[in-house]
Amino acid sequence: MQSGVFLILLSMSLTPFGDALSKQLADTQSPMFIVFLRYFVAGLIALALARLTGTKVTLPQKGRAGFVLRTALVVGAMAMLIVALSLIPLATAVGGFLIAPIVATAISVFFYNEAMTAPRLIGCTLSFLGAMLILKPGGAIEPGIIFALTGGVLLGAFLALGRAAVCTMTPVAALAVQCLLGAAMLFPFAALQIGQLNLGLLLPALGLGMVTAATHFLTVAAYQRSEAARLAPFFYFNLVAAVIVGLVWFHEVPNTLTLAGLALIVAGGLASLLTLPQFLHRIGKFSPKPSMQPEHIYVKV
Numbered sequence: 001m002q003s004g005v006f007l008i009l010l011s012m013s014l015t016p017f018g019d020a021l022s023k024q025l026a027d028t029q030s031p032m033f034i035v036f037l038r039y040f041v042a043g044l045i046a047l048a049l050a051r052l053t054g055t056k057v058t059l060p061q062k063g064r065a066g067f068v069l070r071t072a073l074v075v076g077a078m079a080m081l082i083v084a085l086s087l088i089p090l091a092t093a094v095g096g097f098l099i100a101p102i103v104a105t106a107i108s109v110f111f112y113n114e115a116m117t118a119p120r121l122i123g124c125t126l127s128f129l130g131a132m133l134i135l136k137p138g139g140a141i142e143p144g145i146i147f148a149l150t151g152g153v154l155l156g157a158f159l160a161l162g163r164a165a166v167c168t169m170t171p172v173a174a175l176a177v178q179c180l181l182g183a184a185m186l187f188p189f190a191a192l193q194i195g196q197l198n199l200g201l202l203l204p205a206l207g208l209g210m211v212t213a214a215t216h217f218l219t220v221a222a223y224q225r226s227e228a229a230r231l232a233p234f235f236y237f238n239l240v241a242a243v244i245v246g247l248v249w250f251h252e253v254p255n256t257l258t259l260a261g262l263a264l265i266v267a268g269g270l271a272s273l274l275t276l277p278q279f280l281h282r283i284g285k286f287s288p289k290p291s292m293q294p295e296h297i298y299v300k301v
Contacts, residue, residue, distance in 0.1 A: 004226025005234060011218035012238040016245040018211035019081070019090060021204050023250070026086035029193065029201075034208075035079045036183055036190035037201075041209025042216075043179030049213075050172045057176045060169055066161065068181065073158040075182040080151030087144030090246035091254050095239055095262035096134060096148030101269045102127040103156025111160070123272025130264030133257055171220040175213065236266045 018038070025034050050057045060067055077100075084093040102124050108114040134145055169177065197205075222231055239262060246252040254262070 004222040004224075004231055007218050007222035007225065008231045008234045009237055011215045011222065012235060013241045014211055014218070015215050015238050016090065016094065016242040018208055018215070019085060019094060019242065020245050020249050021208050021211070022082045023085040023090055025201075025204055026082060029196075030190075031079055031082040031086060032186055032189035033193040034082050035075065036186040037205040038078065038208040038212055039075065039179045039186065040183035041205050042212035043176055043183055043209075045209050045213045046172055046176035046179060046216075050176050053172065055170055055172050057173045059177060059181075067178075070158050070161050071178050071181050072185060073154050073161070074178070075185055077151045077154035077158060079186075080147045080154060084144045084148035084151065087147065088142055089252035089254060089258075090250060091239065091243040091252065091262065092134065092258055093144065093148045094242040095258075095265055096131070096145055097152045097155065098236065098239060098265055098269065099127055099131055099149060099152035100155035100159060101235075102265075102272060103153050104159035105272050107157060107160035120272045123268040123270070125268070126271060127265045127268030130261040130266075130268060133261030133264065171217065175216050179212070233270050236269055239266060 022034050022038065025037075047057060049055075077097075081093060081097050084096065105114075105120055106124060109116045109120070131149060134149075243254065246254075
């Protein structure tokens with residue numbers, strides 16, 4: 001389990017560097033072109049690894065329509081995030097994006113008939129309150145925050161659909177197909193800027209692709225070594241790393257209200273991961289009081 005935790009922490013530590021590169025490129029390039037570069041280069045890297053390992057890369061025979069839909073959702077989510085990165089601080093954009101697990105939970109409850117447990121209800125409430133703090137109701141809403149939250153909703157839909165999907169491809173093949181398919185979807189929006197490729201742009205693009213491929217494989221390796229429920233809380237380390245990278249790279253310091261909102265989103269996500277027995281253990285064990293009136297209960301902390 002410890003090796004899995006280490007790998008997921010490493011993956012979450014690398015992710016903000018890809019976001020930071022995207023944010024830096026957004027000063028001179030359109031968000032759609034940046035997303036195209038990110039997916040195209042990552043796809044080429046995965047395709048090269050597939051060739052080296054003799055892995056066959058083709059669209060899945062079963063569930064092909066679902067695979068295309070999930071690819072469109074994750075590509076749209078990344079596009080929304082990069083637009084947000086061009087408008088607001090890195091940590092704020094990543095924090096809004098991290099509403100995705102709560103969105104996935106809500107979709108699973110309403111569409112897959114999963115139970116709305118007390119931890120899930122509390123988690124959704126906390127994350128909603130956190131999003132409201134970031135949105136600053138009653139004041140001017142920054143467009144970048146809307147884009148970040150929209151990206152989180154799209155990513156949440158991608159995660160929810162992924163729960164019911166059956167993937168028969170290897171991780172390398174899945175990454176290659178999804179990235180290259182995503183790049184193909186984005187090509188019409190990026191075609192006009194293809195001619196602007198130069199050495200100065202190729203190096204950041206290579207960095208984006210390498211970070212995307214590395215985080216994917218680290219995450220897959222982590223899940224091969226540890227249970228999903230044990231690893232899920234560590235995904236929120238992404239936000240901690242984003243705050244640090246944003247501070248060092250862009251000298252961005254989130255304000256108090258934004259930090260409070262981000263903290264509530266993280267708290268909501270962590271709370272939703274608890275099972276009902278774990279939740280009851282946190283707030284105390286309910287058991288009958290030893291008396292002549294068994295209908296009375298007490299809380300043992």
